[in-house]
Amino acid sequence: MRCCSVNECIFGRPNKVLLLSPRYTQHLPDMRVGLLYLKLSILQFRSSGGIVERRYTFLKRLCQVLCALGFQICSLLGSDIEVQVPVNLDKYMEALFAFTSHPSQFLKSSTQITWGNLFRHEILSKNPVVGQMAIKYLRAARINLLKTGFPSKNDCPGCEFSRVDFDSDEDFNCSFNSFRAQQGEAVRLACKIVPFEAFQIAREWKLWFTLHRSIKSGKKGLCSALSLSAVQWDAMTFFTESVFGQLFKILEKEKIPIDEGIELLQMVVNYETRDPLILSCVLTIISTLFPFVTHQPHFLPQVLFKIFPSITFELVEECKGPRTRAVKNVRRHACSSILRICRDYSDFMLPCFDMMYEHAKGLFSNELLLTQMEKCALMEALILVSNQFKDYNKQKAFLKELIAPVTAQWLSEEMRRLSDVISDLDTEDQMGINRSQISFCVNTILGVVKRARWPANPEEAKAGSFVVSTTSDGAPIYRNPCAEPLQALLPNLFALIRTQNSLFLPENINRLSKTFSRVYDIMDVEKNFALGIPQPVLDAYDSSAYRNIVERMQGFFSSLYDNCYQVLGNAGPCMQQDFYATEDLAEQIVGSAFIHLDSVPDHRLRPLVHILYIKIFLLSGCIYGFSIGLMLPAITQEEDEAYEENHVTQEVVEEQLLRLVTREDIYMTLLAICFNSLSWEDTINCQRSASVLCWTLLKQVLGCNLLPEAVTWLYTSVLKGLQMHGQHEGCNAALTQLALLIYESLRPRYAELRFIMNQIPDIHVEALEQFDQKTIQSTVSKAGEKKKKEQFKRLIAGTVGKPLGQQFKKEVHIRNLPSLFKKPKPTKDMLENTDTACLITLFSSDCDSC
Numbered sequence: 099m100r101c102c103s104v105n106e107c108i109f110g111r112p113n114k115v116l117l118l119s120p121r122y123t124q125h126l127p128d129m130r131v132g133l134l135y136l137k138l139s140i141l142q143f144r145s146s147g148g149i150v151e152r153r154y155t156f157l158k159r160l161c162q163v164l165c166a167l168g169f170q171i172c173s174l175l176g177s178d179i180e181v182q183v184p185v186n187l188d189k190y191m192e193a194l195f196a197f198t199s200h201p202s203q204f205l206k207s208s209t210q211i212t213w214g215n216l217f218r219h220e221i222l223s224k225n226p227v228v229g230q231m232a233i234k235y236l237r238a239a240r241i242n243l244l245k246t247g248f249p250s251k252n253d254c255p256g257c258e259f260s261r262v263d264f265d266s267d268e269d270f271n272c273s274f275n276s277f278r279a280q281q282g283e284a285v286r287l288a289c290k291i292v293p294f295e296a297f298q299i300a301r302e303w304k305l306w307f308t309l310h311r312s313i314k315s316g317k318k319g320l321c322s323a324l325s326l327s328a329v330q331w332d333a334m335t336f337f338t339e340s341v342f343g344q345l346f347k348i349l350e351k352e353k354i355p356i357d358e359g360i361e362l363l364q365m366v367v368n369y370e371t372r373d374p375l376i377l378s379c380v381l382t383i384i385s386t387l388f389p390f391v392t393h394q395p396h397f398l399p400q401v402l403f404k405i406f407p408s409i410t411f412e413l414v415e416e417c418k419g420p421r422t423r424a425v426k427n428v429r430r431h432a433c434s435s436i437l438r439i440c441r442d443y444s445d446f447m448l449p450c451f452d453m454m455y456e457h458a459k460g461l462f463s464n465e466l467l468l469t470q471m472e473k474c475a476l477m478e479a480l481i482l483v484s485n486q487f488k489d490y491n492k493q494k495a496f497l498k499e500l501i502a503p504v505t506a507q508w509l510s511e512e513m514r515r516l517s518d519v520i521s522d523l524d525t526e527d528q529m530g531i532n533r534s535q536i537s538f539c540v541n542t543i544l545g546v547v548k549r550a551r552w553p554a555n556p557e558e559a560k561a562g563s564f565v566v567s568t569t570s571d572g573a574p575i576y577r578n579p580c581a582e583p584l585q586a587l588l589p590n591l592f593a594l595i596r597t598q599n600s601l602f603l604p605e606n607i608n609r610l611s612k613t614f615s616r617v618y619d620i621m622d623v624e625k626n627f628a629l630g631i632p633q634p635v636l637d638a639y640d641s642s643a644y645r646n647i648v649e650r651m652q653g654f655f656s657s658l659y660d661n662c663y664q665v666l667g668n669a670g671p672c673m674q675q676d677f678y679a680t681e682d683l684a685e686q687i688v689g690s691a692f693i694h695l696d697s698v699p700d701h702r703l704r705p706l707v708h709i710l711y712i713k714i715f716l717l718s719g720c721i722y723g724f725s726i727g728l729m730l731p732a733i734t735q736e737e738d739e740a741y742e743e744n745h746v747t748q749e750v751v752e753e754q755l756l757r758l759v760t761r762e763d764i765y766m767t768l769l770a771i772c773f774n775s776l777s778w779e780d781t782i783n784c785q786r787s788a789s790v791l792c793w794t795l796l797k798q799v800l801g802c803n804l805l806p807e808a809v810t811w812l813y814t815s816v817l818k819g820l821q822m823h824g825q826h827e828g829c830n831a832a833l834t835q836l837a838l839l840i841y842e843s844l845r846p847r848y849a850e851l852r853f854i855m856n857q858i859p860d861i862h863v864e865a866l867e868q869f870d871q872k873t874i875q876s877t878v879s880k881a882g883e884k885k886k887k888e889q890f891k892r893l894i895a896g897t898v899g900k901p902l903g904q905q906f907k908k909e910v911h912i913r914n915l916p917s918l919f920k921k922p923k924p925t926k927d928m929l930e931n932t933d934t935a936c937l938i939t940l941f942s943s944d945c946d947s948c
Contacts, residue, residue: 149258154202161197161208168194168212175221183225191216191231199238201255203247203274204263210280217287232288236299236341239285243333245274248324282340289344297355300341301362303334304383320424321375331379339386346389359390360397367404374411374424381408381431385438392446402450406457408432409476410467433475440479448486455480470538474545477501481549488553490563494579497550501583504542507535508587533654540594540658543587544665547672550580581676584669588680595662596690598655602697617651620701624656663705666691769795773812776819776833784823788816788832793839800843809848813840817854817897824898838890845873859896866893 167190174181184190198209213235222228247256248267264270289296321328345354366383384401391397409432413425421429440447447454458476461467468476477500487493507513513536552564556574559565567575600606602618610617666687669677680686691706772791776784796812816837823829845851852870855861869889 149262151262154262157205161205164194164197165208165212168216172215172219172222175219188227191227195231195234202259203256204259206242207273207277210277210284213284214287217284217291223291229291232291233295236285236288236296239281240303240337242281243278243337245329245332278336282336285337285340286344289341290348293345293349296341297345300338301358304338304362320373323375328375331376335379335382338383342386356390356393359387360394363387363390367400374428377408377428378431381405381435385435388439392443398450405432405435409472429472433472436479437475440482444482445486447483451483470534471541473538474541477542478545478549481546485551488558488562490579494582497546497580498583501542501546504539505583505587508539508590513590537654537658540661540665543584543591544661546580546584547665547668550578550672552576552578576674577676578673581673584673585676585680591662591665592686592690596693598659599694599698602699603694604697614648614651617648617655619652621652621656659702660705773815776815777822781823781826781829784819785829785832788819788829788836792836806848806850809844810850810854813851813854816840820894820897821899825901830898834891834894837894838887842873858894861893861896865889869893
């Protein structure tokens with residue numbers, strides 16, 4: 099046995115050799131935790147000369163060991179192996195907590211999953227030691243949630259460690275966001291263990307902030323995104339959301355501290371600030387604490403009067419200029435708060451509906467007070483509350499009145515006319531009003547189809563005249579009060595979708611001026627998200643959302659395209675049979691959503707694929723109705739009457755037609771997509787398609803008379819996949835297996851597969867002949883399956899392509915190289931080796947000063 103270094107001895111196998119091994123279960127939780135706890139003084143090291151990287155690396159390794167031990171403790175307790183809770187569990191948790199409270203962001207992050215496992219564990223979560231540590235963890239979370247420690251700054255001890263662990267502020271910010279999400283989960287789990295203590299900790303933190311005015315810093319006396327006050331408020335807001343969001347779920351109604359909660363909410367409502375960053379946090383906390391209001395309804399008006407003024411929040415300095423991001427966020431938070439309250443407590447908000455509606459109409463009357471998006475948010479909130487009318491006619495009348503201005507604008511002749519072309523960047527964006535009106539109309543329609551609904555209770559729906567009929571099994575068929583107002587708006591929606599797809603035709607692209615040549619491109623934000631590039635952390639709250647006309651145009655086209663398909667995807671579930679009864683619906687969808695798709699760029703097809711695929715029943719219904727119209731045109735009136743009388747026959751015909759449609763319009767399309775995807779530049783997609791989808795779909799049609807061209811294409815698609823991804827082991831195995839299955843199943847009937855095999859580079863003809871004869875005759879036994887797979891793999895090896903980095907590599911061969919002299923390994927006695935550190939020296943007094 100060779101002599102092991104300290105690192106290898108302690109860190110080498112915490113999760114491998116000892117994992118769930120009965121041989122070590124009696125000693126692992128006690129002995130190893132005790133040894134590690136003796137060395138916790140290392141965590142307190144501070145070096146006047148800066149961080150010693152060797153020592154810091156040791157801390158990271160030690161943290162990994164502690165987390166691995168925690169994983170084993172959680173795995174052993176409650177398993178088939180009889181293991182008791184370690185007697186020194188408190189020492190282990192103190193050790194883990196020492197890392198959680200360390201200035202290093204990396205060390206704090208490394209412990210979060212372990213805390214979650216401990217707090218989530220069925221046995222450990224009930225242990226008093228864990229309960230006490232949950233309280234300490236919650237108190238420490240108030241500090242750990244502060245977004246400090248950026249490598250470019252020197253405002254806290256963690257900055258020095260961040261300069262070792264992170265390349266930039268953006269890198270740190272990305273890591274911190276992940277850390278905060280994990281810590282939020284751990285906080286919620288800790289709340290389940292000590293709910294009342296968590297409430298008090300959150301209450302103490304909020305009381306301290308409300309009693310001490312925020313320290314302003316930054317331009318114009320306001321907070322910046324990274325100033326201490328804004329960072330503290332942001333952390334407290336996240337902590338409050340995590341704690342109270344969990345408390346309302348786990349505590350019984352009579353155990354909720356209502357009086358203290360109302361007192362806390364009163365303090366938040368009374369807190370006054372003109373700082374947009376802090377005001378956004380205040381609004382979020384009000385939304386979080388709103389469930390307390392349901393226990394004392396008389397407090398509701400005060401809350402609403404606090405939120406509504408923030409919808410039109412302005413800074414005096416901005417009256418003559420564009421609104422900053424921070425101000426827009428305040429207004430967005432206020433609208434979101436109203437929307438969230440009306441969504442979750444629509445029945446509770448019903449008595450305030452008239453007051454809200456009058457206030458909203460006052461805001462709508464002044465075009466300068468609200469943006470179009472803010473108007474849509476308020477309209478959605480009103481629609482959500484109106485769902486509680488439980489009266490079809492009353493709700494229908496309200497919806498007609500609410501969207502009357504939109505209906506008039508959407509159906510006007512002005513909406514059909516094209517705008518003039520702007521070719522100069524310095525020219526004022528006069529067409530912004532037109533774009534705003536189009537967006538407002540589409541967003542309003544989307545808000546209606548998403549929010550307007552009938553009562554969930556069947557009896558209430560029936561009493562309110564929402565039920566028009568019943569199905570054969572007695573289930574009610576509902577009608578939506580928004581169906582009639584929306585039906586008149588659908589033709590222009592289809593026209594807009596058709597127009598947008600037509601914009602990507604080459605002749606229309608060529609008409610764009612140089613200034614606007616990029617308006618149809620993917621936005622930088624979406625591009626960075628797709629590439630996983632983190633967003634900048636800089637204080638951008640005093641800048642506008644879009645910097646120039648081109649970016650505003652990009653945002654307009656992107657959101658409009660998505661929203662149009664959102665409307666189309668939600669129209670079916672919302673309007674039900676009224677939507678499917680639309681005249682020539684199938685032709686209108688095919689002539690708008692599916693027109694000129696060969697010219698539409700891939701990033702624009704995402705909403706089409708995602709939304710309409712999710713709402714596949716919409717397409718099935720349209721195609722089904724369309725097929726019925728094509729296949730049964732000659733039914734006379736007498737035959738139709740007889741057909742209606744024979745319900746059994748009708749059901750059989752409908753079911754058979756639906757099967758034919760879905761199998762022949764949809765099935766082959768899915769098959770083509772799956773085999774096409776094998777050669778896409780996406781290894782994960784290739785492996786999944788080859789191992790799960792392709793053969794599952796193909797074997798359903800093996801008994802059919804497939805065209806030779808189709809068989810050739812299917813097999814060639816697999817070989818193309820090998821050429822693209824064959825160098826990856828997982829893809830190679832999946833594709834080879836798929837190719838073998840296809841060859842074995844279809845070669846006896848299709849000689850074209852042998853012709854394809856002959857074209858594979860460097861294939862051994864004689865070996866192919868032998869394999870081909872065995873395949874035709876099916877003479878291979880089950881015992882020879884493995885040998886057969888290996889033989890087939892060698893046959894198609896010539897299709898496997900090289901990685902891009904190896905494709906243009908020049909091969910160099912040097913012959914007759916002399917052999918290298920290898921020194922024999924010296925034999926060393928472990929006890930005589932005093933140069934290498936070991937457990938004895940690690941825990942000696944000489945190491946305490948490190």
